[in-house]
Amino acid sequence: MDTTESGARELDQGDPGYRDRFAIPPAEGGAYPEAAYFAGNSLGLQPLAVREELLEDLDDWARLGVEGHLGARRPWLPYHSLLTGTAARLVGALPSETVIMNSLTINLHLLMVSFYRPEGERTKIVIEDSAFPSDSYAVRSQARFHGLDPDSAVVRLDAAEIPDFLDSEGNTVALVLLGGVNYLTGELLDIPAITAAGQAVGAVVGWDLAHAVGNVPLRLHAWGPDFAAWCSYKYLNSGPGAVAGAFVHERHLGDARLPRFEGWWSTEEATRFDMAPVSRPPSTVEAWQVSNPPILAMSPVRTSLRIFDEIGMDKLRARSIRLTGYLEKLLDEIVPGRPITVLTPREPEHRGCQLSLRVPDADEVSRRLRFDHGVYTDARKPDVVRIAPVPLYSTYHDCWRAANAVATVIGEVA
Missing domain, CATH: 3.40.640.10 (Type I PLP-dependent aspartate aminotransferase-like (Major domain))
Known part of the structure; x- marks a missing residue:
């Protein structure tokens, strides 16, 4: 398996996903301007179309008052x-x-x-x-x-x-x-x-x-x-x-x-x-x-x-299996011998897009991933970090960043 950054970039060329439809938070650390966002199992990212369409509903309220119940572009009733x-x-x-x-x-x-x-x-x-x-x-x-x-x-x-x-x-x-x-x-x-x-x-x-x-x-x-x-x-x-x-x-x-x-x-x-x-x-x-x-x-x-x-859920599920499987293989190859355990079933049919890692100190690992490497995960005390490659907006390069960041952080925390 190609575990290089260029290999991840090539996979993104052939399987690009729908990242351009979403607002991606800026990275708070690391070498990249955008976050690698893996916390969609807690809070998904904002679709860019939300702002304009929500403003349309607000404008109808301003323009019509109570008459918006029947007269709005999208009637409220x-x-x-x-x-x-x-x-x-x-x-x-x-x-x-x-x-x-x-x-x-x-x-x-x-x-x-x-x-x-x-x-x-x-x-x-x-x-x-x-x-x-x-x-x-x-x-x-x-x-x-x-x-x-x-x-x-x-x-x-x-x-x-x-x-x-x-x-x-x-x-x-x-x-x-x-x-x-x-x-x-x-x-x-x-x-x-x-x-x-x-x-x-x-x-x-x-x-x-x-x-x-x-x-x-x-x-x-x-x-x-x-x-x-x-x-x-x-x-x-x-x-x-x-x-x-x-x-x-x-x-x-x-x-x-x-x-x-x-x-x-x-x-x-x-x-x-x-x-x-x-x-x-x-x-x-x-x-x-x-x-x-x-x-x-x-x-x-x-x-x-x-x-x-x-897009269709079946199409998203197929990309989810590819993306999560790639992250899993990266973790296997980049983080061997480290004190982590993947709690999530290995079989794609028995899991969604989330991989749960048992680590020495979930809060500290998650904090360092975010602030030192720009990788958003979430922690469940005391020892579980959840990483969710969401097929709508996560990329193979995000997964590459996450695996390498986990290897670095675990080496520092363990």
Whole structure:
């Protein structure tokens, strides 16, 4: 393998990606003016088109005031529907199953109101032992809300342990709620197989797709989970705290037996301004909406989703496999014998674009990578540094910079 800088440049000539569509931060150290940005699994970069399109929405507010609800270039009343088609295609769902709303954990709570219904011996919630803390807090609070002891109701398992647990204890499981791609290790779980296994024992199955959406292809309608939710500020590049998304499979849509929290936007659009005291929810996932959408926050999501729609997730996934594989080989060849371990599975089909490295001091390694070499990563205490070559804007030269910087920094810190 050619591990030289010129070799990385040649690969970029033949496989250039879409870096010119994004604002790349300046490097704060090192020999290059732009950062090698590998923190898209925490916050994606800003698409250049966002500024102009967001200003258009601001201008309509200035020009029209309240009349913008119906008279804006992109009318505000149905604005969320402008995102539905592109979001549905991205996650492999029907438009009726897909909605952009709220934030990730709010959506998980709204969905668990409907789908976590403990009864009799079927009370347990299965999550990953290394689940993102917010998911852990959410399911524990749901168990407590139902009068259960979260220490016994919430079962934490390694992904490999889940099938055997479902076989032996499936009659006690009310909900399986897992991350599609584990935030810490970068492992891509077998979403269709786990979904089928959970449902076969009578459990409801939901997915947190925060680290999967925009990272790996998804086929939610075909795979058949009961529900899913995701955020939009990581691989979807929609800005800090961006509006999130939710999915409910069509077999549940219009089911009046499901309890839901309701509000202004939970009733059907055609009669919303009849101001009736009783909601008339539509037979779509929009019945799970509560509040009217934040237009100015939705604008960047709309811009970003259009990029994915234009390029296609399958094409991005193919480039992701090439790019991440290149970084992995560089680390193998440039950093041999150093005190690092790659936690992420080696098989491309079992991971997204993230490589998680176990290092001696994650905070110090990540700090030096950024300020001494202009390489943005992120640290998860005490000893994991995550490096995500995002296929939209990362380059082979970025990967070359990262591998060489890791070799240098590890040699200094170890």
